[in-house]
Amino acid sequence: MGTIARVDYAKGRVVEARTLIERYFDNNQPTSEVLWLGIRLARQQHNNDAEASYGLQLRRMFPEAPETQLLLQGKYD
Numbered sequence: 850m851g852t853i854a855r856v857d858y859a860k861g862r863v864v865e866a867r868t869l870i871e872r873y874f875d876n877n878q879p880t881s882e883v884l885w886l887g888i889r890l891a892r893q894q895h896n897n898d899a900e901a902s903y904g905l906q907l908r909r910m911f912p913e914a915p916e917t918q919l920l921l922q923g924k925y926d
Contacts, residue, residue: 867891
């Protein structure tokens with residue numbers, strides 16, 4: 850589901866991608882890649898609470914991941 854969400858995001862289908870991400874998190878452990886996508890989707894939808902939540906999880910669970918470094922550098926795209 851994470852891959853399909855990435856494709857939707859790349860094609861500008863933000864709502865569809867966000868729905869898939871939320872379903873993914875209901876049934877799977879987060880990965881740094883999917884959390885990073887969740888951050889970018891929440892940011893596009895101006896959902897500050899979700900963006901902050903995903904960011905906290907990313908920094909806490911994957912402090913050395915490349916996605917965490919992108920977050921810390923503010924490189925969202």
